[in-house]
Amino acid sequence: MMNTMASQVLISAEEVFKEFPLPQNALRRLAGKPLLAVHALNGVSFQLNRGETLGIVGESGCGKSTLARCLVRLLDCDEGRVRFEGQDIADLHGAARRGFNRRVQMIFQDPYSSLNPRMRVREILGEALSVHKMRPRAEIPARIAELLDLVRLPSDAADRFPHEFSGGQRQRIGIARALAVEPDVLVADELVSALDVSVQAQVVNLLLQLQEQLRLTVVFVAHDLRLVRHISHRVAVMYLGKIVEIGPTEELFSAPRHPYTKALLDAAPELDPARRTRVVAARGELPSPINPPAGCLFNTRCPHAFERCFAERPLLTDRGPTHQAACHLHEFGLAAIPQIQDVEFAP
């Protein structure tokens, strides 16, 4: 299934930069020092194919939510561009912009603050339907019932307020609202992180079913590696506003080619009590995004760093047909994949 879709790029990000200026200090300005800013995205590029699920993982502050917001144009990028079907989304105006907004929908992390507490579910869903003129007025009640059924909420939910629902049910309302306008792409920012484990599984199952049923393309932003591994076709790992590795899920998880990916995977606790280690996966902490390190962004914590890592920032280069990593150690992680090693050393 994936092979036929691989060529169909739906969204692409090209060297996207985004910074958020901080309050400026007059003394700094007088001294002619550079203005302070949080560098949230430092040149992010990737392509999203039609029908696939791309997982974006990273620790807090790595820029994954900012990236999600840039993809749906809730934020405009400072440099670089996001293309949707080849068109730069910053150039879209009027009807074209509304069309884009309809086709690319976002679901937010916090089901408590992303729904208007004063609107009934019927109004929340009806608003989406009427703004984008999805259905004639007379057909809207039927469509609302259909949407509630799609996300497995009881039909009497329509006349209730968000506070009457549990977290998992609210997240379903968020999904129903996004699906009301029949989008092509869903950008889910930490869709289930606010939910209990048993409820998480319900929402993940629902997302998988809906994706199959409606042929959705999904960007799944999360910090839970197990979850991302479970639902993504491809995974991008972010660190300090840059993608450090991107590739097919199983390849990336079984043989990570960037030291940060490896540290992140090793740090995630194993579900198998027999596979414990007492070795700390990554020392140190995330450097400040106000003043990111020169050279490779991971050089402050990387156990393999050498001189070049402090001088030159590595670019994303190929590690396989669809697998890229940004590390000067091109052989990193090769030992974990014996078959590939054999091929490489064959004459």
Place this chain on the structure above:
Amino acid sequence: MSVAMQTATAPALEVRNLTTTFETSSGHVIAVNNVGFNVMPGEVMGLVGESGSGKSVTLRSIMRLIHAPGKVSGSVRWQGDDLLAMPERQLRKVRGGEIAMIFQEPMTALNPVLPIGIQIEENLAAHTALDRRQRAARALELMDMVGIPEAARRLKSYPHQFSGGMRQRAMIAIALASNPKLLLADEPTTALDVTIQDQILKLILDLRDRLSMGVVLVTHDLGVVAATCDRMAVMYAGRIVETGRVADVFAQPHHAYTRGLLGSVPRSGAQRTMLLSIEGTPPSLSAIPKGCAFSPRCSFATDACREAAPALEPIAPDRLVACFHHQQVAASGVSA
């Protein structure tokens, strides 16, 4: 409960029939219902459950941190004494001294207007006989022990000047100041990133080895339990529904809720398949279903389950389960 006693050494902490209730405007709420477990010296005991299952209240009840209108009954035996019956004066020696506690939100648990050094020394002044100079030296040593770099300078820093991981380390340093024999940890890594969580959990394990203290670790993350705990107890709606050694429980859960929890967590090798989810949501503590609290969500439930709550009974050495159909649950395995 007699099963646990078969082990050679006596437990460090014995919790029996612990029940905590609150009178609220929406009625009588039983947050912790007849909970009992042991913690051996040097053992890490995991208390797992979803939000509202009573795991944090259990920890607070042990330390008598529940205030009116909350009521705690039962017994908590610590080195021959009952913590729940102890006079306040004696309790103050134990609390923060022999038994220390760390919390989920280091920013709210630490005093924002005092430097970390002073907060460590406060504990030393309360629980040790060290003089001022010795206290300062010991504070420095503790900061080193929990892995805070540039300890001498950081002693003068305020909590807001620390990162989340460093704050949690500082809180551990305060907890360890009096050489506790038992550490109660309430979701110590939930607010932290995965690489920092890994550092903190391994730090707790290292300190457990060095100081041979017991640890009760409250968490909702089964991965954390699998990676750090020796034994575990699963809580649901205020009760313990299953206890046992971590490897045994993970290999073969005997309670439908444990099975559901384990199935809800994605495992490698089954990408994009349906997860074994538990339908419905955990009950509100003011409206706990009759009989077994899990019965409305349980696929194994029968009329007997809806009538009476099953008791927590031993099924194997060091293994207790509260389920009428535990053999059926065990036979059905963890995959969907």
